[in-house]
Amino acid sequence: xxxxxxxxxxxxxxxxxxxxxxxxxxxxxxxxxxxxxxxxxxxxxxxxxxxxxxxxxxxxxxxxxxxxxxxxxxxxxxxxxxxxxxxxxxxxxxxxxxxxxxxxxxxxxxxxxxxxxxxxxxxxxxxxxxxxxxxxxxxxxxxxxxxxxxxxxxxxxxxxxxxxxxxxxxxxxxxxxxxxxxxxxxxxxxxxxxxxxxxxxxxxxxxxxxxxxxxxxxxxxxxxxxxxxxxxxxxxxxxxxxxxxxxxxxxxxxxxxxxxxxxxxxxxxxxxxxxxxxxxxxxxxxxxxxxxxxxxxxxxxxxxxxxxxxxxxxxxxxxxxxxxxxxxxxxxxxxxxxxxxxxxxxxxxxxxxxxxxxxxxxxxxxxxxxxxxxxxxxxxxxxxxxxxxxxxxxxxxxxxxxxxxxxxxxxxxxxxxxxxxxxxxxxxxxxxxxxxxxxxxxxxxxxxxxxxxxxxxxxxxxxxxxxxxxxxxx
Numbered sequence: 001x002x003x004x005x006x007x008x009x010x011x012x013x014x015x016x017x018x019x020x021x022x023x024x025x026x027x028x029x030x031x032x033x034x035x036x037x038x039x040x041x042x043x044x045x046x047x048x049x050x051x052x053x054x055x056x057x058x059x060x061x062x063x064x065x066x067x068x069x070x071x072x073x074x075x076x077x078x079x080x081x082x083x084x085x086x087x088x089x090x091x092x093x094x095x096x097x098x099x100x101x102x103x104x105x106x107x108x109x110x111x112x113x114x115x116x117x118x119x120x121x122x123x124x125x126x127x128x129x130x131x132x133x134x135x136x137x138x139x140x141x142x143x144x145x146x147x148x149x150x151x152x153x154x155x156x157x158x159x160x161x162x163x164x165x166x167x168x169x170x171x172x173x174x175x176x177x178x179x180x181x182x183x184x185x186x187x188x189x190x191x192x193x194x195x196x197x198x199x200x201x202x203x204x205x206x207x208x209x210x211x212x213x214x215x216x217x218x219x220x221x222x223x224x225x226x227x228x229x230x231x232x233x234x235x236x237x238x239x240x241x242x243x244x245x246x247x248x249x250x251x252x253x254x255x256x257x258x259x260x261x262x263x264x265x266x267x268x269x270x271x272x273x274x275x276x277x278x279x280x281x282x283x284x285x286x287x288x289x290x291x292x293x294x295x296x297x298x299x300x301x302x303x304x305x306x307x308x309x310x311x312x313x314x315x316x317x318x319x320x321x322x323x324x325x326x327x328x329x330x331x332x333x334x335x336x337x338x339x340x341x342x343x344x345x346x347x348x349x350x351x352x353x354x355x356x357x358x359x360x361x362x363x364x365x366x367x368x369x370x371x372x373x374x375x376x377x378x379x380x381x382x383x384x385x386x387x388x389x390x391x392x393x394x395x396x397x398x399x400x401x402x403x404x405x406x407x408x409x410x411x412x413x414x415x416x417x418x419x420x421x422x423x424x425x426x427x428x429x430x431x432x433x434x435x436x437x438x439x440x441x442x443x444x445x446x447x448x449x450x451x452x453x454x455x456x457x458x459x460x461x462x463x464x465x466x467x468x469x470x471x472x473x474x
Contacts, residue, residue, distance in 0.1 A: 072171070131323035176446070226427070288370060313342060316338070
């Protein structure tokens, strides 16, 4: 009975020690994490995906700013990037865990004995025992190996944070480009609706002239053909608009939601930016470039860690054994400080150092490649922005000329002196001029969004515009 009581007490002590150690680990982790910046509540719960508060039973009107905010909240690619940050953040703690005690525990149950026979009654000797054991080892100093590994993990974590910023930049660009495409598609639909209405009127005029015998029937056939083709173009334009809206909904992270309108127009504001300032800012803050620099720093930390593999580890160790047996009691413990190499393979370490050197050189080369790419793309987009700005002025001049030509041929046809071919050519020229002008505005806005993406920051607007456009000018 006394033996069972002692055994039970020993097991309870062992269990409490193990549970206390586990709780200490958890408390240490919680304390460390609580000092870090706290993410929004939606990122705290595992496997929790915030659903957009929109349904097709509710009508909404979105500005460009609202679309961007929706994308940042609900686009799953951004959430994936944030969760990826958490993955690399945990690797920092894993690296520093080398300095945390390593605890081992065990329980030995044994039975041994001898039996002697001969000359009389058998002589039997049996021993039973329980030996719980607890031991702990803790690293004190490893000449910077752990610190270098932790620094490398930190650089990778910082790189993933920059990658998240870059992903947000890309999604904002995609929102803007798609938003502008929707605006262009709406304008295109309006142009074809006006064209259908014009060709419908021309068909009625052609029938009137034909009834009075002033125009041949070929004018009626031509007008019917023009009207049919215009209706077909209108159907295609509405389909393009529908696809653009679906794409916008997808990027916002709410692909099922379609019951909304957009309220902005293609802007013609000038941007307060110069080529030199754009390049300088991009080389300083572009997330992709900063992430490449962090990756190069991480490769340097890895090289530092590999070079320190030749150094030993200094640590303390301790253990305690408390045994209970039928014929014996065991109570022992030890504590000490040790200096050791952990499975040192000189050839392997040498080759790992060579690999780390090559990785470091590779990372620096990749950083330079990204830097050159950023410089080229910023310069290219800036030049294209200037070209697109000039194209708007030229397209507006062509639109004015086409509008005046269409007004003249329409007047000639109504007066009975113009032909259906002249009227068709004038209508097509005016239609294409309107589409070219809207396309020039689309290119200008899309290129500005692309320049913002390459710089990594939004562009400031000036108070002046490229042109002052009124609705009747189109």
